[in-house]
Amino acid sequence: MPRGFSRTSNTAANTSTYRNNPVYNRGAQNRTSYDNYYAGRDRYYGGMGWGYPRYAYMSYPSFGMWDAMIWWSILDRSRDRHYYSMAHHHAQDPGYQEWRREAKRLAEDNEELKTKLAVLDQEVATMTGVPRDTNYLPPGVDPSVALAAEVVATADPSRPLMTIGTGVTNGNYHRFGKIMQTHLPNFDVTLEPSNGSENNLNSLVENQVDAVLVQSDMLNAYLRKHPETEAQLVGLQSTLYTEYVQLLVNKDSGIEAITELDSNIHIVYVGPRGSGTHSAWEGFVLQDPKYGEFTTRYASYEEALNQVSGSNSAVMLFVAGLNSPLLQEANDKYGHKVNIVTIDEQHFSTSVDQFGNTIYDVATIPDDTYPNLQVGWLFGFGDNSLETLSVDAVLILSKRWVDTYGSKPMTRFEDALWRSIDDIKLIVGK
Numbered sequence: 001m002p003r004g005f006s007r008t009s010n011t012a013a014n015t016s017t018y019r020n021n022p023v024y025n026r027g028a029q030n031r032t033s034y035d036n037y038y039a040g041r042d043r044y045y046g047g048m049g050w051g052y053p054r055y056a057y058m059s060y061p062s063f064g065m066w067d068a069m070i071w072w073s074i075l076d077r078s079r080d081r082h083y084y085s086m087a088h089h090h091a092q093d094p095g096y097q098e099w100r101r102e103a104k105r106l107a108e109d110n111e112e113l114k115t116k117l118a119v120l121d122q123e124v125a126t127m128t129g130v131p132r133d134t135n136y137l138p139p140g141v142d143p144s145v146a147l148a149a150e151v152v153a154t155a156d157p158s159r160p161l162m163t164i165g166t167g168v169t170n171g172n173y174h175r176f177g178k179i180m181q182t183h184l185p186n187f188d189v190t191l192e193p194s195n196g197s198e199n200n201l202n203s204l205v206e207n208q209v210d211a212v213l214v215q216s217d218m219l220n221a222y223l224r225k226h227p228e229t230e231a232q233l234v235g236l237q238s239t240l241y242t243e244y245v246q247l248l249v250n251k252d253s254g255i256e257a258i259t260e261l262d263s264n265i266h267i268v269y270v271g272p273r274g275s276g277t278h279s280a281w282e283g284f285v286l287q288d289p290k291y292g293e294f295t296t297r298y299a300s301y302e303e304a305l306n307q308v309s310g311s312n313s314a315v316m317l318f319v320a321g322l323n324s325p326l327l328q329e330a331n332d333k334y335g336h337k338v339n340i341v342t343i344d345e346q347h348f349s350t351s352v353d354q355f356g357n358t359i360y361d362v363a364t365i366p367d368d369t370y371p372n373l374q375v376g377w378l379f380g381f382g383d384n385s386l387e388t389l390s391v392d393a394v395l396i397l398s399k400r401w402v403d404t405y406g407s408k409p410m411t412r413f414e415d416a417l418w419r420s421i422d423d424i425k426l427i428v429g430k
Contacts, residue, residue: 018064018151021065021134022134022135023136023137023143023146023147024065024143026143027144027151028151028152030143030144030152031153032144032152032153033153034149034153036153037144037153038149040142040144040145041069041145044145045069045073048073050076052069053076055106056068056069056106058106060102061149062095062148062149063095063098063102063148064093064094064095064096066095066099066146066147066148067145067146067147068099070086070141070145070146071096071103074087074120074138075103075116075117075120076116078116078119079119081123082138082139083138084120084124084127085127086138087124088127088130088132089132089133089136090132090134090136091124091132093134103117104117150400158186159186159187159188160187160401160405160413161188161190161210162184162187162188162189162211162401162413163190163191163192163208163210163211164177164180164189164190164191164209164211164212165194165199165200165203165204165209165211166193166194166200167193167194167195167196167213168196168272168300168301168326169193170326170329171324171325171326172243172320172321172323172324172424172428173213174191175325175427176240176393176420176424177189177213178191179423180416183415183420184416186412187413192208192209195271195272195274195275196218196271196272196275196276196279197212197213197214197215197218197222197274197275197276198218198222198274198278199274200212200213200214201214201218201222201229201233201396204232204233204396204398205229205232205233207398207400209398210398211395211396211398212396213240213393213395214276214393214394215243215276215279215280215319215392215393215394216239216359216391216392216394217276217279217280217283217359218276219233219394220354220357220359221279221282223354224353224354232399236396236397236398236402237394237396237397238395238417239392239394240392240393240394240395240424241321241392241393241421241424241425242321242361242363242390242391242392242393242429243319243320243321243391243392243393244319244320244321244322244363244365244388245280245317245319245343245388245389245390245391246317246318246320246327246340246343246388247315247316247317247318247340247341247342248315248317248330248338248339248340248341249308249315249316250309250310250311250337250339251339253312253315254312255341256342258341258342258343258344258345259344261294261315263293263294263295265313266294266313266314267295267296267297267313268281268294268295268297268316268317269296269297269298269299269303269304269307269314269315269317270298270317271300271301271304271317272299272300273298276319277301277317277319280317280319283359283360284345284348287345288348301316301318301326304316304318305330305333305334308334308337309334309337310337319391321427321429322366322369322427322429323369323427324428327340327373328370331372331373334373335371335372335373338373339374340365340370340373340374340386341386342386342387343387343388343389345389346387346389349361359391360389360390361391362387362388362389362390363387363388363389363390364385364386365385365386365388366429367383367384367385368384371384397413
């Protein structure tokens with residue numbers, strides 16, 4: 001029986017809406033290994049002499065809490081009341097509804113499938129008025145066959161799989177991911193670079209990754225925009241280290257602080273679209289509408305640095321922990337052309353998010369963190385420290401991953417996390 005499909009469903013493993021479903025609970029309470037799950041499923045379908053239809057290979061492996069095979073097999077037995085009753089009893093189920101939408105899509109150029117769907121609808125119509133039973137399964141069908149692997153099977157806890165959404169490959173998020181890998185030798189850890197925090201949060205909500213690194217202010221903004229994702233994003237979190245808002249300008253521009261920027265002159269590079277830096281700028285606009293008057297550009301940080309080094313009107317915002325590889329390289333390459341300047345908006349630190357937490361803290365970039373980029377602007381006598389604002393770098397772990405692997409791998413993960421935090425703080429500070 002097939003285990004590979006050409007499409008990935010955003011809702012396939014999202015079973016949080018099924019906690020009160022009796023079929024779901026029967027299956028989830030009797031978990032087995034993935035090998036046993038697939039072996040049992042193959043025995044069931046092999047015993048009934050049913051083979052997977054070719055068109056289903058172009059679809060998803062599961063729909064909501066349901067394994068896709070249960071619905072494709074019912075479609076091939078839709079003259080049998082025991083089987084077409086499934087479609088009646090679970091008509092309001094979001095997984096079944098997703099499967100119907102997908103089947104309709106595939107049937108647009110498949111007459112055989114279109115005919116099968118018409119037969120199913122005809123038979124289901126004969127049950128109009130029959131009370132629906134969300135606990136219904138056809139005789140002989142166990143939840144271990146009907147439900148998706150993510151519901152019934154428990155992954156091998158001795159070698160957990162984990163995908164971590166990081167950030168740009170020369171940033172501290174990706175650096176932290178590499179440190180995590182060294183502390184998880186018995187995990188199969190994949191690092192997934194991204195444009196930044198918003199990209200990571202979307203990937204986590206869509207079950208494309210198991211853990212992500214994000215800025216705290218971006219997380220707050222995302223939850224305001226997508227409050228329905230709170231259950232997936234609030235709870236399994238850990239603060240990693242402090243991230244600093246850094247503004248880079250051309251040395252010849254004469255700019256010494258962010259409040260000296262002129263919206264009629266300066267163009268602000270805010271990183272890739274959806275990055276934490278982009279989010280930080282949007283946060284500044286919310287705090288003071290004057291920042292909304294500036295022309296902004298999305299670009300890679302490397303391209304932005306190149307623009308700033310060659311133009312007095314270009315400035316670049318960058319949010320990261322200290323000793324960022326990007327700024328270390330910029331210190332050597334552009335230190336004679338570019339400066340980091342003060343973010344003198346201390347009153348932003350009084351702002352709170354929807355949970356009552358402070359969004360920004362006043363912080364100081366220590367003297368000589370980037371010696372060439374900090375030369376020229378004196379925070380105090382003989383001191384090149386810079387006052388700015390800071391946010392937190394946060395790791396979010398998917399509850400789905402915890403449910404899949406259980407407590408022992410979670411304990412190992414937590415140990416590796418604290419060790420990794422200790423290691424990264426030796427580089428980026430607290």
